Amino acid sequence: xxxxxxxxxxxxxxxxxxxxxxxxxxxxxxxxxxxxxxxxxxxxxxxxxxxxxxxxxxxxxxxxxxxxxxxxxxxxxxxxxxxxxxxxxxxxxxxxxxxxxxxxxxxxxxxxxxxxxxxxxxxxxxxxxxxxxxxxxxxxxxxxxxxxxxxxxxxxxxxxxxxxxxxxxxxxxxxxxxxxxxxxxxxxxxxxxxxxxxxxxxxxxxxxxxxxxxxxxxxxxxxxxxxxxxxxxxxxx
Numbered sequence: 001x002x003x004x005x006x007x008x009x010x011x012x013x014x015x016x017x018x019x020x021x022x023x024x025x026x027x028x029x030x031x032x033x034x035x036x037x038x039x040x041x042x043x044x045x046x047x048x049x050x051x052x053x054x055x056x057x058x059x060x061x062x063x064x065x066x067x068x069x070x071x072x073x074x075x076x077x078x079x080x081x082x083x084x085x086x087x088x089x090x091x092x093x094x095x096x097x098x099x100x101x102x103x104x105x106x107x108x109x110x111x112x113x114x115x116x117x118x119x120x121x122x123x124x125x126x127x128x129x130x131x132x133x134x135x136x137x138x139x140x141x142x143x144x145x146x147x148x149x150x151x152x153x154x155x156x157x158x159x160x161x162x163x164x165x166x167x168x169x170x171x172x173x174x175x176x177x178x179x180x181x182x183x184x185x186x187x188x189x190x191x192x193x194x195x196x197x198x199x200x201x202x203x204x205x206x207x208x209x210x211x212x213x214x215x216x217x218x219x220x221x222x223x224x225x226x227x228x229x230x231x232x233x234x235x236x237x
Contacts, residue, residue: 005055008065009108011086018053022062029063033077046071113179120182124174127186127193134196135207144204148192148211155215156184188218 007014008023013031016024029037039061042048048067052059063071072083093101106115132145153161153173161173168176177185192211195201201210 010068011083016055018055018062020053022051022053022064023068024053024055025061025063028068029071031079032072032075032083033079034071034075042071046074117179117182120179120186121174121177124182124186124189127189131189131193131196134193138196138199138201138207139203140207141204144207147208151208151211151215152185152188155219156181156188184218184222188215191218 006017006019006021008017008021009015010028010031013027015027015031018024025039026035029035029042034042043050043061046067048063048071051062053062054060069087072080073087074080075083090101106118109115131148135145135148150160153159153164157164157177164173164176165171170176174182174185191214195210195214196207201207
């Protein structure tokens with residue numbers, strides 16, 4: 001069976017990519033109206049690395065996606081100016097939190113697992129906001145907000161936020177969590193928020209005690225669903 005060459009969609013154009021995601025330079029530059037440009041001159045002007053790849057016709061020049069964008073924002077051709085306008089529009093939409101842009105980005109990701117993770121991450125963000133609001137409505141203030149997070153992390157992750165960030169190389173703790181961990185935190189935080197809205201605790205100490213009990217319930221329920229190692233039965237001789 002003939003393999004399909006990987007590509008990246010740049011606007012209305014498909015650009016072939018190498019197995020390590022480098023763009024076929026000639027095709028990418030054609031999008032910017034630079035089909036007649038000398039590669040050596042462009043490479044020198046934009047400090048582009050010489051990293052050829054074989055796309056089926058022998059070694060050819062390549063660009064990283066970042067290299068392409070760097071060339072695009074400084075190219076004075078009609079096509080280059082169109083890319084510049086598009087880049088500004090995309091940045092403005094990103095800074096304003098445009099969810100339609102976020103959806104478009106997610107749909108471009110070919111991994112179902114990563115899209116599932118994103119869904120779990122968003123659900124968890126909403127669950128955490130709901131919990132923080134419920135705590136405030138229930139008379140919580142000051143240190144209890146951080147203490148609630150510590151209880152959640154210790155119960156679900158078995159460690160603290162600083163350790164997670166350091167070990168998993170992330171700036172924000174929950175960006176380093178697995179889909180399963182996020183779903184467990186969402187369940188726990190939703191459970192406590194609902195209990196608080198039902199009037200089952202008021203004030204810092206009562207809120208913290210309620211959340212600790214819920215964390216224990218969640219952990220026991222989780223442990224109960226996990227497969228256990230088979231018990232070896234000693235056979236009678």
